[in-house]
Amino acid sequence: QKEVEQNSGPLSVPEGAIASLNCTYSDRGSQSFFWYRQYSGKSPELIMSIYSNGDKEDGRFTAQLNKASQYVSLLIRDSQPSDSATYLCAVTISGGYQKVTFGTGTKLQVIP
Amino acid sequence: NAGVTQTPKFRILKIGQSMTLQCTQDMNHNYMYWYRQDPGMGLKLIYYSVGAGITDKGEVPNGYNVSRSTTEDFPLRLELAAPSQTSVYFCASRTGGIDVTYEQYFGPGTRLTVT
Numbered sequence: 525q526k527e528v529e530q531n532s533g534p535l536s537v538p539e540g541a542i543a544s545l546n547c548t549y550s551d552r553g554s555q556s557f558f559w560y561r562q563y564s565g566k567s568p569e570l571i572m573s574i575y576s577n578g579d580k581e582d583g584r585f586t587a588q589l590n591k592a593s594q595y596v597s598l599l600i601r602d603s604q605p606s607d608s609a610t611y612l613c614a615v616t617i618s619g620g621y622q623k624v625t626f627g628t629g630t631k632l633q634v635i636p
Numbered sequence: 637n638a639g640v641t642q643t644p645k646f647r648i649l650k651i652g653q654s655m656t657l658q659c660t661q662d663m664n665h666n667y668m669y670w671y672r673q674d675p676g677m678g679l680k681l682i683y684y685s686v687g688a689g690i691t692d693k694g695e696v697p698n699g700y701n702v703s704r705s706t707t708e709d710f711p712l713r714l715e716l717a718a719p720s721q722t723s724v725y726f727c728a729s730r731t732g733g734i735d736v737t738y739e740q741y742f743g744p745g746t747r748l749t750v751t
Binding site for chain 2: 528566628
């Protein structure tokens with residue numbers, strides 16, 4: 525059973541629209557959740573972290589966490605072509621907070 | 637700060653050869669990690685370290701070895717390279733302590749091909 529699941533996409537949205545990226549996880553004890561952006565051929569870059577239920581906003585990005593449903597999402601408002609990348613969801617492992625588990629990522633394409 | 641640096645950027649190995657991938661961080665982070673990423677796949681943890689002299693296996697440690705003699709450096713050793721080790725390797729680090737956020741910061745990666 526996959527520990528962190530993401531739709532691989534590609535998710536295509538027009539420029540200026542809201543992109544919604546979703547992630548589910550299997551470990552009920554997970555406490556910390558992250559979204560990384562990875563451009564093709566580059567390393568992952570941390571864009572959001574969230575630790576408690578609810579929404580967390582940072583500029584055009586909003587992370588949403590629902591621990592009861594074991595669900596994390598990332599909303600990107602006013603999507604730009606420069607947002608086209610693969611977005612990786614990452615979750616800490618309960619009982620082993622030294623480590624995180626990564627999903628396989630969702631590829632986002634923003635169409636000009 | 638340079639952050640996390642990795643060398644080399646690219647390498648081609650023949651089957652059976654050995655090499656060391658270098659990783660250095662200048663952020664005084666206690667925790668360091670090695671991941672591999674195969675095309676279209678997520679990151680798989682190879683080894684990690686919680687401080688100098690302390691290392692532990694991740695999900696996919698077979699065929700690799702690590703050491704951590706200083707806080708700054710965390711080299712990854714490949715012995716007897718195999719085609720299955722063709723991948724992109726990322727090193728990452730994070731802080732530890734009271735205000736831990738578990739946020740990891742990645743180096744630029746090493747693209748390794750074994751033929």
